[in-house]
Amino acid sequence: MKTLTSAYKYIFLLFFFLVLSALAYNISTLSISYKEALNFFVNNSLLSIITNASTTILGQSDFALRFPFLLLYILSVVLMYKITEGFFKRESDRYINLAIFSILPGLLSASLLVNSAVIVTFFTLLYIYIYKVTSKHSYILLFLFLFLDNSYAIFFLALFFYSLKKKDNNLLIVSLLLFGLSMGIYGFDTGGKPKGFLIDTFAIYASIFSPLLFIFFFYSIYRTGIKENKTLTWYVSTTSLFFSLLLSFRQRIYIEDYAPFVVIFLPYMVKLFFHNLRIRLPQFRIKHYYLTFATLFVLVLNVSLTLFYKPLYLLIEEPKKHFAYDYNCAKELASLLKSRNINYIDSEDKELLLRLRYYGIESGNEYYLTTREQYYYDLKLDVEYFSKVLLTAYIIKEDEK
Structure with missing residues (x-):
């Protein structure tokens, strides 16, 4: 059994090394964007501090500009590994979850660009890991989150709902206070003419997960909410998804404020899938195998287009319409x-x-x-x-x- 577990581990490490190699290659092909240049030269934000510190230490290069976000991506994968210890019945399921998590198109993009999404993902996973190990909420981290990024308002709101379930008065008061402070500091955009962007939000989520994986994510959220124990992770992901879709009825949202809290639900999706597969007799698993193949094919296709995007210029008449x-x-x-x-x-x-x-x-x-x-x-x-x-x-x- 240990030999088999070691085999899964080494296969994943080889896979992850190839992913990191592809990301390193991509860094060499990217130029700094205008928004990234603003953060580097003009703004006084967390992103400005991180990128300037990195280039001061490593020299002013594309690698130095993006290295902190690549490092946070690696640490996020490590945290996902630690969080899922003992979560799956089979160790192979754990490494499959890690492999899928490490190539989610949204997470890969966040690891390459100067943005807050991968920062929020890392610290959210860190919070959940600490909670898993200690069974206590890290109030120090919560107060840090208040100044880390405006998107943590949705996290505080999720903790408020979770505290109602757990009847945790301390968490209820702290989460409600931090949510109010976050709204006071960063505000809430309600300006502009009301216009529906629900379809746009669905499309962006589909690109972050890959379309078929996002459909199964919806099912997993619903299935867990109805029949399973609703964990802290479920509350965070569900609250983020619900409010992002709700607000999309009126205005265009910044998906970076919500996506990091949604992708952390992946282990529950993988666990539910294997459960649905294994409760069936082998002769009744064919449809599941076809669905798995289709999902992985679309995911790999999305990842390939994310990492190896340059040939797409040959298919686009106007280069400025290319996503990169x-x-x-x-x-x-x-x-x-x-x-x-x-x-x-x-x-x-x-x-x-x-x-x-x-x-x-x-x-x-x-x-x-x-x-x-x-x-x-x-x-x-x-x-x-x-x-x-x-x-x-x-x-x-x-x-x-």
Whole structure:
């Protein structure tokens, strides 16, 4: 039995190593986006502190910019491993859960980009792990969450509902107080003309999980709520899902505020699936096997498109419509400029200027750069992927502009 468990462990470690290798490769292909550049150069947020600290220690590079989020992704997988100890009947189920968790498209994307989603995922898992080990709520972490991110308002609300079930007066008071403070500090967006975005929210959730997996997630939430013991994780995931869908009837939501609390329910989904499979006789499992194959196929397809996205440019007529366009071109353009000894530029595109600044191209009055088509220019630079032009920059000497 120990030999079999070790085999599962080593297979997963090999699988996880391949995933990390793919993520490391992706980091090398990404450029800093405008929002990321704002966090790095302009904003005074947690993301600003993390990225500036990382680049100070490791040097100003794409790897240094994204390394903290990749590290939190790895630690989140470790926490998921610890949380599920003794949760599944079979050790193989535990490693299957880990493998699926580690390649959820939403989690992979969060590990590559400068955003708070992977931070929230890690600290939420940490809280649940501490609660599992000690059977006590970490009030220190809860007060930290108040200043960590605005999305924890939904977590406090979930704890409030959970405290009602457990009749825990201390947790009830603290969670309600923290929820009120969170609303006071960060506010709640109710502006704008009411407009339904429910379908959009469903689509985003489907992309985070993969479509078939998200359908089973819905079933798992319902099935657990009706027939199983409703745990802290169930309350957190259900509250987050319910309010994200409810608010979508009126306005577009920031899915990053809700998704981290939803993906942590994955172990319950996997456990329920294997339970439904194994209570049936082998001859009645065929439909489940077909469904499993279809789900994994779509998941792997989503993951492949997330990690190996560049060939999609060949299928899209307008490159700017590619989902990763905002994270491409800047680094390559900076390299083309440097190769021609152009280190100072001016441009009407202030967003591009800020992105280029990360790669050592400063604002100056020696050259003028524009991405608008020009008939008279001194230099034309094309950023290409697979021989397809994604961005054309026209360079004009300032004294001739």
